[in-house]
Amino acid sequence: MEKELPACPVETTLMLISDRWKVLIIRDLLDGVKRFGELKKSIGSVSQKVLTANLRSMEESGLLTRKVYAEVPPKVEYTLTETGYSLRPVLDAMTEWGTEYKKKVVGE
Numbered sequence: 001m002e003k004e005l006p007a008c009p010v011e012t013t014l015m016l017i018s019d020r021w022k023v024l025i026i027r028d029l030l031d032g033v034k035r036f037g038e039l040k041k042s043i044g045s046v047s048q049k050v051l052t053a054n055l056r057s058m059e060e061s062g063l064l065t066r067k068v069y070a071e072v073p074p075k076v077e078y079t080l081t082e083t084g085y086s087l088r089p090v091l092d093a094m095t096e097w098g099t100e101y102k103k104k105v106v107g108e
Contacts, residue, residue: 016061017087021046021054023094026087029064029080036076063087 005012017023024043028034034042040051055078058064063084069075 013090016058016063017090019054021050022058022063023091025051025054025058025078026063026080026084027091029078029084030088030091033077033079036078039078058084 006015017026021043024046025039028039028042036051036055039055040046040048043051046054055064055066059066062081064078064080067077067079069077
């Protein structure tokens with residue numbers, strides 16, 4: 001089944017990564033494979049429920065893959081897909097812009 005996407009490319013991008021947690025998940029996964037606990041610790045104040053919902057949504061959108069190992073307790077790893085990795089220039093631009101903004105506002 002094909003997804004109906006907005007006509008505007010910017011709106012499409014925002015639809016996929018507009019949640020602040022999704023951007024932080026992508027930021028963390030750009031470094032490689034991460035387990036749920038590593039993501040939760042790195043992101044900080046996100047609840048387990050919200051992190052799980054965002055990871056599922058991102059998996060459905062094709063931004064990341066989830067690999068479950070048959071172990072007790074279960075081991076689950078998350079990895080960006082090629083599509084997920086293609087967001088690197090977007091996050092790099094956000095990092096650059098945020099750095100410049102902080103310099104202007106805070107004087108760092």
